[in-house]
Amino acid sequence: MKLVFSPASPFVRKVLICLHETGQSDDVEMVQVKTSPVATADDVAAANPLGKIPALLRTDGPAIYDSRVITRFLDARVEGGLYPEARIWETLTLEATADGIMDAAVGMIYEVRLRPEDKVFDGWIDAQWAKVIRALDALENRWMSHLSGPFDMGQVAVACALGYLDFRHATRDWRSGHPALADWHAGFSERPAMVATQPRD
Numbered sequence: 356m357k358l359v360f361s362p363a364s365p366f367v368r369k370v371l372i373c374l375h376e377t378g379q380s381d382d383v384e385m386v387q388v389k390t391s392p393v394a395t396a397d398d399v400a401a402a403n404p405l406g407k408i409p410a411l412l413r414t415d416g417p418a419i420y421d422s423r424v425i426t427r428f429l430d431a432r433v434e435g436g437l438y439p440e441a442r443i444w445e446t447l448t449l450e451a452t453a454d455g456i457m458d459a460a461v462g463m464i465y466e467v468r469l470r471p472e473d474k475v476f477d478g479w480i481d482a483q484w485a486k487v488i489r490a491l492d493a494l495e496n497r498w499m500s501h502l503s504g505p506f507d508m509g510q511v512a513v514a515c516a517l518g519y520l521d522f523r524h525a526t527r528d529w530r531s532g533h534p535a536l537a538d539w540h541a542g543f544s545e546r547p548a549m550v551a552t553q554p555r556d
């Protein structure tokens with residue numbers, strides 16, 4: 356299998372951690388790309404018509420994409436237990452919440468980096484950050500018991516979302532007002548898979 360990836364992407368990081376935690380890292384060849392919504396890399400377009408990473412090229416079937424599809428596929432491949440049946444809807448909802456944080460946080464960066472300066476829409480950026488804050492509030496107030504429970508892919512996704520906020524939005528200080536989440540993230544970040552997949556440009 357081949358993974359089309361960039362080391363800065365939080366969606367890619369979910370897949371890398373899933374590979375690491377389920378012992379499949381050596382089964383995947385890495386294809387690094389530089390891509391953006393306004394300049395899609397050829398390797399990305401060939402693997403995913405939507406032009407997004409991560410995408411996984413399989414040896415025994417068509418390419419698959421969207422991080423949630425890839426992580427579920429990889430987990431099923433080795434019965435890794437990252438999507439436990441007993442709390443599947445909670446795990447998927449938690450993962451969706453984290454992915455939504457990433458969508459908003461990545462979109463904010465695109466707005467600033469890709470739009471001509473005089474067309475950057477501050478109101479849209481503020482609205483994206485409001486989504487992030489609402490999601491962080493929900494994690495702090497309603498999800499701490501799940502986050503502190505048995506290891507699953509929802510937790511991995513949240514850790515990747517928070518890691519991305521540190522990477523690209525450090526000055527916004529997501530920890531303020533979210534002390535339980537900040538503590539949880541500090542502990543979770545010590546996992547070898549988290550240390551090995553720190554985002555970088």
Ligand SMILES: N[C@@H](CCC(=O)N[C@@H](CS)C(=O)NCC(=O)O)C(=O)O
Pocket residue numbers: 363364365366390391392393395405406407408409420421422423454461
């Ligand atoms: N829902 C997708 C989102 C992936 C995504 O937005 N990836 C970004 C990089 S962090 C990307 O490829 N952006 C290029 C684009 O939007 O054209 C997933 O979970 O894989």
